[in-house]
Amino acid sequence: MEKQQTDKRAAIMQAAMELIAEQGFHGTPTSQIAQRAGIGVGTIYRYFKDKDALIEVIHENVHGTFISTFTESYDPQLPVRENYLRIFSTLTRLFIANPYEIKFIEQFYNSPYGIAKKRADEIECDKPLFAFFGQGIQQQVVKDLPFEILLGLSLGPVLFLVRDHQNGFVNLNDQLIADIVSASWDAVKR
Amino acid sequence: MEKQQTDKRAAIMQAAMELIAEQGFHGTPTSQIAQRAGIGVGTIYRYFKDKDALIEVIHENVHGTFISTFTESYDPQLPVRENYLRIFSTLTRLFIANPYEIKFIEQFYNSPYGIAKKRADEIECDKPLFAFFGQGIQQQVVKDLPFEILLGLSLGPVLFLVRDHQNGFVNLNDQLIADIVSASWDAVKR
DNA sequence: TCCTTCGGAGTGAGCGTTCACTCCGACATT
DNA sequence: AATGTCGGAGTGAACGCTCACTCCGAAGGA
Numbered sequence: 547m548e549k550q551q552t553d554k555r556a557a558i559m560q561a562a563m564e565l566i567a568e569q570g571f572h573g574t575p576t577s578q579i580a581q582r583a584g585i586g587v588g589t590i591y592r593y594f595k596d597k598d599a600l601i602e603v604i605h606e607n608v609h610g611t612f613i614s615t616f617t618e619s620y621d622p623q624l625p626v627r628e629n630y631l632r633i634f635s636t637l638t639r640l641f642i643a644n645p646y647e648i649k650f651i652e653q654f655y656n657s658p659y660g661i662a663k664k665r666a667d668e669i670e671c672d673k674p675l676f677a678f679f680g681q682g683i684q685q686q687v688v689k690d691l692p693f694e695i696l697l698g699l700s701l702g703p704v705l706f707l708v709r710d711h712q713n714g715f716v717n718l719n720d721q722l723i724a725d726i727v728s729a730s731w732d733a734v735k736r
Numbered sequence: 737m738e739k740q741q742t743d744k745r746a747a748i749m750q751a752a753m754e755l756i757a758e759q760g761f762h763g764t765p766t767s768q769i770a771q772r773a774g775i776g777v778g779t780i781y782r783y784f785k786d787k788d789a790l791i792e793v794i795h796e797n798v799h800g801t802f803i804s805t806f807t808e809s810y811d812p813q814l815p816v817r818e819n820y821l822r823i824f825s826t827l828t829r830l831f832i833a834n835p836y837e838i839k840f841i842e843q844f845y846n847s848p849y850g851i852a853k854k855r856a857d858e859i860e861c862d863k864p865l866f867a868f869f870g871q872g873i874q875q876q877v878v879k880d881l882p883f884e885i886l887l888g889l890s891l892g893p894v895l896f897l898v899r900d901h902q903n904g905f906v907n908l909n910d911q912l913i914a915d916i917v918s919a920s921w922d923a924v925k926r
Numbered sequence: 927t928c929c930t931t932c933g934g935a936g937t938g939a940g941c942g943t944t945c946a947c948t949c950c951g952a953c954a955t956t
Numbered sequence: 957a958a959t960g961t962c963g964g965a966g967t968g969a970a971c972g973c974t975c976a977c978t979c980c981g982a983a984g985g986a
Binding site: 707733 | 760761762763842843846847854858879881882884885887888889891892893894895896897900903905906912915916919920922923924925
């Protein structure tokens, strides 16, 4: 039925996302995806044109979730510093709470056909952040550096440390997250 | 002669490194490596047991180069801040000057069998940095945060922005590199 | 009975790896 | 100097295997 269809579709997407996050795109055969999703190999092709289309849809799904959660955490009314701490703490917790999703995205952007998408995606992500950092520069509370550099200074440590967290090198609790975001604010602030 | 042998070996390694950096490990068949190196497929197996061994040797080679260049840039005599600026500027320029090498390393660590190596490698890398940051904390010029966090705050932006540079999102000249390292010092310093 | 959905054996393409062979410079013999 | 012999680097067609993808019979609700 209708319900069944979406169930299987969702099961395929979930299984594929988890396996690709763990083993990479080329490391996960369709047979394995089918097995974890509890369906037959052929069923994958009832819902997705091919493997590329499957991971494309997964990517858009994950990407959409991240974007919306991010934009929700931005409040133009707040002072720049408070906004910064809010945005990047939320983002860090979001990443940590969704290990499969973030690993999948990394795998996707590292694969050859993800690189083209990356530019478009980042530009889309950038819109709200652009406005945010622009506001900070205008108010002279943020260093007058190119927007991409500010993004690197703020997002770079977060991504690096979330990856370390997921590999078991560190254990990021709320206190440490606050410390990290506060420290990276020192890098960005004037 | 002797010379010829090492030439071919080096040609195979160089070709494999470039192609894997561009297309990933699973995306580059041995036939393609042989073609770019200007040799026959079978010749690869005269110099390397199998494809995995080839990757392993390339990794050790690249890793060794990076490590030695890094340790050379560290001078325990200098004040902490000057050392920091020196180390991370040198590192950034090293990464930018060796785009294939850094992309290869990224591909390697993202592949399933690179993850095990990663921990050992990072611990090795960490030795001199551990001493360095420890010194900074002791002198109360660096924030009293876990070593891994300090590493993320300093190396995170560099890696993020070098990747952006190589993807054409930004153009890192010497001035910008100095700005980035100086800003990330603000994150790390007390 | 008909029709939609499903599944997994089957298919061909492409992969890493092998191995029987070629080729050529070095050396020994005359 | 000329000729014969040899060793080992170099080669690529062929092999076995795994993969993404197909296709047709089974299952079951209407």
